[in-house]
Amino acid sequence: QVFKLEDYKPSEFLIPETKLTFNLHPTKTLVQAELTIRTRSGQPPNAALVLDGDELVLRSLAINGKVLDAASYTATPDRLTINELPQADTFTLSIETEVAPEHNKALSGLYRSSGNYTTQCEAEGFRRITYFLDRPDVLSVYTVRLEADSKEAPLLLSNGNLVERGPVESGALDSGRHFAVWHDPFPKPSYLFALVGGDLGSIKDSFTTASGREVELGIYVEHGKEERAAYAMAALKRSMRWDEEVFGREYDLDVFNIVAVSDFNMGAMENKGLNIFNDKYVLADEATASDADYAGIEAVIAHEYFHNWTGNRITCRDWFQLCLKEGLTVFRDHEFSADQRSRAVKRIAEVRGLRAQQFPEDQGPLAHPVRPRRYREINNFYTSTVYEKGSEVVRMIRTILGAEDFRRGMDLYFERHDGDAATIEDFLRVFEEVSGRDLSQFALWYHQAGTPSVQVAMRHDADKREVTLHLEQALAPTPSESRKRLMHIPLQFGLVGQDGRDIAVKAAGEGVEGDVIHLRKRHQTIRFTDVPERPVLSINRGFSAPIMLAMEQTAEDRMFLARHDSDLFARWQALTTLYTQALTQAYRTIRGGSTPEFAPALLALVGDTARNEALEPAYRALALSLPGEGDIAREIGQTIDPDAILAARNALVLAIAAANADDFAKIYEAMAASGPFSPDAADAGRRSLRNVLLDYLSAPAGDVKRAASRYESATNMTDRAAALAVLAHRQSGSPETVAALADFESRFRPEPLVIDKWFQIQATVPGTATVNTVRELMRHSGFSIDNPNRVRSLVGTFAAANQTAFHAADGSGYKLFADAVLEVERRNPQVAARIATAFRSWRSLEPGRQDKARQALVAISQHRDLSSDLRDIVERTLA
Numbered sequence: 001q002v003f004k005l006e007d008y009k010p011s012e013f014l015i016p017e018t019k020l021t022f023n024l025h026p027t028k029t030l031v032q033a034e035l036t037i038r039t040r041s042g043q044p045p046n047a048a049l050v051l052d053g054d055e056l057v058l059r060s061l062a063i064n065g066k067v068l069d070a071a072s073y074t075a076t077p078d079r080l081t082i083n084e085l086p087q088a089d090t091f092t093l094s095i096e097t098e099v100a101p102e103h104n105k106a107l108s109g110l111y112r113s114s115g116n117y118t119t120q121c122e123a124e125g126f127r128r129i130t131y132f133l134d135r136p137d138v139l140s141v142y143t144v145r146l147e148a149d150s151k152e153a154p155l156l157l158s159n160g161n162l163v164e165r166g167p168v169e170s171g172a173l174d175s176g177r178h179f180a181v182w183h184d185p186f187p188k189p190s191y192l193f194a195l196v197g198g199d200l201g202s203i204k205d206s207f208t209t210a211s212g213r214e215v216e217l218g219i220y221v222e223h224g225k226e227e228r229a230a231y232a233m234a235a236l237k238r239s240m241r242w243d244e245e246v247f248g249r250e251y252d253l254d255v256f257n258i259v260a261v262s263d264f265n266m267g268a269m270e271n272k273g274l275n276i277f278n279d280k281y282v283l284a285d286e287a288t289a290s291d292a293d294y295a296g297i298e299a300v301i302a303h304e305y306f307h308n309w310t311g312n313r314i315t316c317r318d319w320f321q322l323c324l325k326e327g328l329t330v331f332r333d334h335e336f337s338a339d340q341r342s343r344a345v346k347r348i349a350e351v352r353g354l355r356a357q358q359f360p361e362d363q364g365p366l367a368h369p370v371r372p373r374r375y376r377e378i379n380n381f382y383t384s385t386v387y388e389k390g391s392e393v394v395r396m397i398r399t400i401l402g403a404e405d406f407r408r409g410m411d412l413y414f415e416r417h418d419g420d421a422a423t424i425e426d427f428l429r430v431f432e433e434v435s436g437r438d439l440s441q442f443a444l445w446y447h448q449a450g451t452p453s454v455q456v457a458m459r460h461d462a463d464k465r466e467v468t469l470h471l472e473q474a475l476a477p478t479p480s481e482s483r484k485r486l487m488h489i490p491l492q493f494g495l496v497g498q499d500g501r502d503i504a505v506k507a508a509g510e511g512v513e514g515d516v517i518h519l520r521k522r523h524q525t526i527r528f529t530d531v532p533e534r535p536v537l538s539i540n541r542g543f544s545a546p547i548m549l550a551m552e553q554t555a556e557d558r559m560f561l562a563r564h565d566s567d568l569f570a571r572w573q574a575l576t577t578l579y580t581q582a583l584t585q586a587y588r589t590i591r592g593g594s595t596p597e598f599a600p601a602l603l604a605l606v607g608d609t610a611r612n613e614a615l616e617p618a619y620r621a622l623a624l625s626l627p628g629e630g631d632i633a634r635e636i637g638q639t640i641d642p643d644a645i646l647a648a649r650n651a652l653v654l655a656i657a658a659a660n661a662d663d664f665a666k667i668y669e670a671m672a673a674s675g676p677f678s679p680d681a682a683d684a685g686r687r688s689l690r691n692v693l694l695d696y697l698s699a700p701a702g703d704v705k706r707a708a709s710r711y712e713s714a715t716n717m718t719d720r721a722a723a724l725a726v727l728a729h730r731q732s733g734s735p736e737t738v739a740a741l742a743d744f745e746s747r748f749r750p751e752p753l754v755i756d757k758w759f760q761i762q763a764t765v766p767g768t769a770t771v772n773t774v775r776e777l778m779r780h781s782g783f784s785i786d787n788p789n790r791v792r793s794l795v796g797t798f799a800a801a802n803q804t805a806f807h808a809a810d811g812s813g814y815k816l817f818a819d820a821v822l823e824v825e826r827r828n829p830q831v832a833a834r835i836a837t838a839f840r841s842w843r844s845l846e847p848g849r850q851d852k853a854r855q856a857l858v859a860i861s862q863h864r865d866l867s868s869d870l871r872d873i874v875e876r877t878l879a
């Protein structure tokens, strides 16, 4: 079945009130739903009531307290149709269903994780709990009564505020069961419903909102791990304050709870007042979490908290509008992290991620608009296009409007749409209204898939003292649209003078506003007058638009920008472009059977950047990080040979290391830690620079000592895991590497989240031998095909991040992966479909690999009883 945006119709029936009673039991949980149903028209119903279900077992059904006779309804596992309804605009529908949380391995709906009851309802999991109008535009006030065994589940949580709790009386006897009643006063869609029942430890804190509301904060984790939740709690409080200060948004309930579970399909979930998290995004201490983990926790805690306004108070009309809450909330969490850490470093990391994930999606068979118009399986649209590109689109709105009008637009959005299930049109309208601008061309960013490319050339005429910019935009066809319209692309820019400073520019004609060029036509020419000396063009500063930029620019000019551009993002970009050019050139040389060489000026520039103490260490670390194999592949485009890419990249690593060995060794020593561990951005930056240097210093064959000693002396997970990765990736098979891998495993055996790192590091060892390693690790006692984190770390990482092994020329990587995907699929279709997207760039490979990849995809597609999730991905990938 294909769902289409244009088919949207408001529901004939509303559910203003929902009362739920759960009798929690591992294999036989009874769910009683008492729904107040009201017709939208205010007239008696003139059609049947059709409710969504998914694998449901109906136990009983009544309307206004009267049991329905069998002739008046039909119930299947995925639908309840009631044909005979009262002749009234309002009535009460009572439904009893039975579910088995213990057997729910799809981790959607009500399931058990480490013995605890938990739920995941977005997007369509609520219908696996009871029959309902399971769509985001049906908002209801929920009252939830939970009953459970007091020993098995002393903790009973749901959305909103706790109303009542106590033992369940059964005559004079102690029933051994207890109950809790929760009430959430805010009407919400079913996807935001949540409950938790179990035995967990907790940490508590409180927060006073700007207007003086006392909020009780709780984070619930596995017993014994309470201390590891402290960083998440601090991040939560910082998020709450930041949203007040930057967006004027206050929290609105008396409690805010977060529960960490170890079996979770995604990162986390913003259920009203009861966020449920993958424990990977809650638990951290220096011994078990890396700096990247800390940053991830901060970002995800903030993201889910920010959803309280962008997602919960204002939700989505339908799932086509998913980016309305996700793109906007990612933008908000990006801004939060930028404010908490280094803005430039954060921006570079975002763009690296966007290019590594979203660009290949947007340029391959799975491309779709930020706001899709059709889907077969909505779970397959929780993509980096909807999230990350969706965030970039919001960022562009701010660039076009300026910070002030953007904030006024957001204020209007909150004021006008509080309590609504809104659309992208509603969102764009507030910005048009406050700014008086026409955003209709800009709106194409939501409607057209694909990464636009922009070509730029600059000419300087010394006699006329004029600079002319020629810009041209293009957008290739994608599966969603074969013909594209011209986009409105905001490009932040500067003309950099010989002294390294931006020159003040005077533009003749339209298209420039302050430091932003508005590219709206296919070709656009812009003249700047009164420029006596030839400047160097810096464009798409801050990555103001998510495009591919092709600029006619000499290596000398790029080196100049890499040293002097006042925009730190653009400075990093100039260096990265130089790397990319050197790497693609080396790739061709290697394919031609020769040995690549690299420009000494580039190698020197890298050394100068590493030594430049005016730049913070975290920034220098990013500047020293070469484009990944996937980035290089995208640059080459067609008939990719992953082995040659790896060889080219390694050659450049070695050349940089050889040219700068002494300096790198000195900086490596200078970056050594002093004082106690802190996860803050400054210390994390020093560690990251040090670890990047360790990788260079350990690149020459046999240079294993430094990394081995780093591994042994490490006092935190960042350094330990980095040293292990360097050993495994640079000195694979050495006795030191073998010993370190064994040590890591025995040290962290009881820590699944740490063992995930061990899986990841081994799954990304370059070369075809890793196919066997992964096959063996799938039999390791720490691996579990049922656990999404384990599957992603080992199988997912192998396919998504190991170009030379996954794309092994003999097809063995594809075969292993396809088998694993099918095995995961039988239990958890969502996770299987997600990791299967690793095939998306198969058409850009050289013919031999292409053929093998196609065979693997066809083998999956021919499997019997394929889930709609996996079928959707595989068929679109093959199309």
Ligand code: ARG
Binding pocket: 122, 123, 265, 266, 267, 268, 269, 270, 303, 304, 326, 379, 382, 830
């Ligand atoms: N709304 C969640 C977030 O962005 C993601 C939940 C998606 N879950 C799913 N099964 N598709 O934080």
Ligand code: ZN
Binding pocket: 303, 307, 325, 326, 329
């Ligand atoms: Zn989200």
